[in-house]
Amino acid sequence: MSKEMNFDFMKLRHAASIMSILLVLISIGSLAVRGLNLGLDFTGGTLLEVQYEKPEALDKITGTLEAQGYRDVTVQNFGSETDVLVRMSEAFRDNLGNEVLGVLQSASADNQLTLMRSEFVGGQVGEELRDQGGLALLLALFVVMIYVAVRFQFKFSVGAVVALFHDVIIILGLFSLFQWEFDLTVMAALLAVIGYSINDTIVVADHIRENFRVVRRGDALEVINFSINQTLGRTIMTSLTTALVLFALMVVGGDIIHNFSVALMIGVVVGTYSSIFVASSLLVAMNISREDLIPPEVEEVDDRP
Structure with a gap:
């Protein structure tokens, strides 16, 4: 297994965790102090x-x-x-x-x-749009948590939702910090980022689960590193091709979808990062093991007289 590994991602998990915590705290602080520069869709x-x-x-x-x-x-x-x-x-x-x-x-x-x-x-319509958009984000996170818990395991769902929360908060924080206009197109971009990021996280989680079941050597860190490296080529190609399209939209797409493109571009970068470091690091922190993923064997009861 070690011969197939290219990079020890989990070696950087502590530094990545510190950086993520700082970015989230800065984002929350900016949102609390400066707020969002709400567009006409929300303010009226x-x-x-x-x-x-x-x-x-x-x-x-x-x-x-x-x-x-x-x-x-x-x-x-x-x-x-x-x-x-x-x-x-x-x-x-x-x-x-x-x-x-x-x-x-x-x-x-x-x-x-x-x-x-x-x-x-109208101001009332804008307020309703803002509230409904916030509820849509919360509902999306809740549905993702249920889906991942059912498909994989509860520890995976915690990692996935924390990674998504991390992505959304950082995007909101950057829009607050630089006072970019936040309108319905940016809200739509946030929902799209949730879909993009969870897809990336599920691909990595699927490999982690499978490798825990088939690879008998190595601890959790080695299995997770091996799984991330297995998906690395696919992750890089997906992120690069998506980023190229978004860059084109940012340059020639016009002002109407510029902030939409910016939010998605940030989401692609942060979402790729969180799938590798945030979600996977949380699995290590929660002591994920083979026993969590391999169903216990059921002893057969001999009913013969």
Whole structure:
């Protein structure tokens, strides 16, 4: 077995555990102090789509609207350099779209503007979306724990759920630390990360369970190391191909899905790390053994007289 091993991952488990604990504590601290920069989907406000005849500097649009007293203005391109999305916490009213269009038109006299749409998201709707999204995350973690406990063993389910919690908290912490906008697309990315990370964790867990049953030599550390190295090629290829697609989305996908791509990219990196170090290290800490995975033999009772 030792000849097939390439790297002693479990030798680094203590250093990895310290780094994970620090990242989680920093993330929780940032969430408690700075909070999340919630997008319009959660806070409520007005969304306007304006089409320019010629490209216009986004900073100029933002400055024009803020100078007129509009609050929490966010301006970004939508699909092309001439399509602009304007988000603001301004309460919606019937003439708001035309009012904003007039302000922007007066600041760009040499440009022709067209109001494409004007929408409003109420604060109550945004609060419901936030609460339902949080419940969806908790439900996903609970279902994963039940599934892994039934398919494998309770110690595996603890490791899997702690690894998923680790991934989600770090992503939320980074969004809080850098104040990236957190909207429904990022919430969807968190749910996707849970699916990606648990798939990686289950592949490793499946090899660990199988090797505990078939490999008769070596302790738990050796079996877990051997199992991780067995899946290493598959893990690297999956992570790299996924990261390449996400990098392309981050670069050319536009502002609408940029934060979605960023959240998924972080999730791929952190999820791969947690599948190798967090979940597997917890199995070692909980003293996983062959007895946990090999069902006890049932003695046959001779009923013959």
